[in-house]
Amino acid sequence: MTKLIAMAGNGGPDRGGDEEGRTGIVTKTRPKTKRPHLYKVLLLNDDYTPMEFVVHVLERFFNKPREEATRIMLHVHHKGVGMCGVYTYEVAETKVTQVMEFARQHGHPLQCTMEKE
Helix, strand or coil: CEEEEEECCCCCHHHCCCCCCCCEEEEEECCCCCCCCEEEEEEECCCCCCHHHHHHHHHHHHCCCHHHHHHHHHHHHHHCEEEEEEEEHHHHHHHHHHHHHHHHHCCCCCEEEEEEC
C-alpha cells in the first residue's frame, strides 16, 4: 500500500518545496502483510486405538464437546481419516506432537498428521 503525502512549497528547499514554490510529493510504501497459511490437523484410523481414547483426544487437545468428538471419531472410523481443526503452522505442529506423544504414553498407535489447506 502506498501513501502519498503532498507538501506545499513556501519558498525554500529546506521547507518542503523548491525555489519556485512548487509542490513536492513524498511516497511511503508499506509492505502488505499476508495471512499465514493454514493447516488441517487429521487423525488417521487404525485397528487398535479404542474409540473412547480418540474421543478423549478430541476433547482434550481440540476442545471438542463430547457429541462433536464422537461424530469426528466415527468419521475417522468409517472413512479412515478425519479433520480435527484448522490452525496456523505452529499451532497445528504443536497439536500433532501433543496427540502423538499422548497416544504413545498410553500405548496406542494413533496417528495424527497435518496438511496445508
